[in-house]
Amino acid sequence: MSLAIHLLTRFDPHTGTIPGVGESVRRLSDLRGYFVDEAAYSAALSQADPILYATSGVEPAAGAGDLHYALARLMPGRIGREYYMTKGHYHAWRPAAEVYVGLSGSGAMLLEDEAGEACRLVPLEANSVVYVPGYTAHRTINTGATPLIYLGIYPAAAGHDYGAIATRNFRKVVVEIDGRPTLLDRLAYRAALGQGAGAHRHA
Numbered sequence: 001m002s003l004a005i006h007l008l009t010r011f012d013p014h015t016g017t018i019p020g021v022g023e024s025v026r027r028l029s030d031l032r033g034y035f036v037d038e039a040a041y042s043a044a045l046s047q048a049d050p051i052l053y054a055t056s057g058v059e060p061a062a063g064a065g066d067l068h069y070a071l072a073r074l075m076p077g078r079i080g081r082e083y084y085m086t087k088g089h090y091h092a093w094r095p096a097a098e099v100y101v102g103l104s105g106s107g108a109m110l111l112e113d114e115a116g117e118a119c120r121l122v123p124l125e126a127n128s129v130v131y132v133p134g135y136t137a138h139r140t141i142n143t144g145a146t147p148l149i150y151l152g153i154y155p156a157a158a159g160h161d162y163g164a165i166a167t168r169n170f171r172k173v174v175v176e177i178d179g180r181p182t183l184l185d186r187l188a189y190r191a192a193l194g195q196g197a198g199a200h201r202h203a
């Protein structure tokens with residue numbers, strides 16, 4: 001145990017930034033193959049390649065029992081009817097849980113177990129905490145009109161495993177229908193777009 005490590009971090013809950021900490025950004029082009037509506041994705045990307053989200057990670061120590069955390073800013077917007085979202089991942093160390101603290105904006109977390117049998121959509125907004133159990137794929141979705149700012153706190157040993165989601169994606173999608181976020185089966189939304197039941201494309 002050491003009190004010589006970095007103990008205090010001040011962040012801006014409105015901009016989702018930590019002064020002095022660099023951001024890792026994900027642009028629309030980084031999420032090729034993640035959104036269902038392929039025509040809408042191509043049309044949007046031909047116009048611009050905006051930043052969809054940015055994270056600022058803080059890793060004070062990496063011993064057994066230590067924690068890491070990341071402040072994230074997920075922009076508002078949609079590709080077709082599907083809201084802007086993060087890639088989503090499992091933790092490489094599957095038992096690792098995570099706590100998400102909503103700070104600003106409004107959105108939701110899509111949580112899915114590894115068998116793809118249980119899927120939950122849980123609100124994420126200011127003054128709320130979402131507990132992500134271990135063994136659970138998690139994705140953040142901005143369903144509002146302003147940036148969604150949140151903090152994720154996880155075991156230093158958690159690691160990020162993007163492979164399974166990049167290959168098969170989540171079973172469910174969150175789309176705007178009649179102005180409201182609606183949870184649909186991915187296959188049903190694909191079929192509604194006339195894209196058939198093809199596997200997730202990862203170009």
Ligand code: PAN
Pocket residue numbers: 026055070072086087088089098138139140152154158160
């Ligand atoms: C978060 C995520 C953040 C970005 O800090 O890393 O929301 O999402 P992706 O990592 O899926 O692109 C977290 O869950 N860390 O473990």
Ligand code: ZN
Pocket residue numbers: 089090091098138152154
């Ligand atoms: Zn995580």
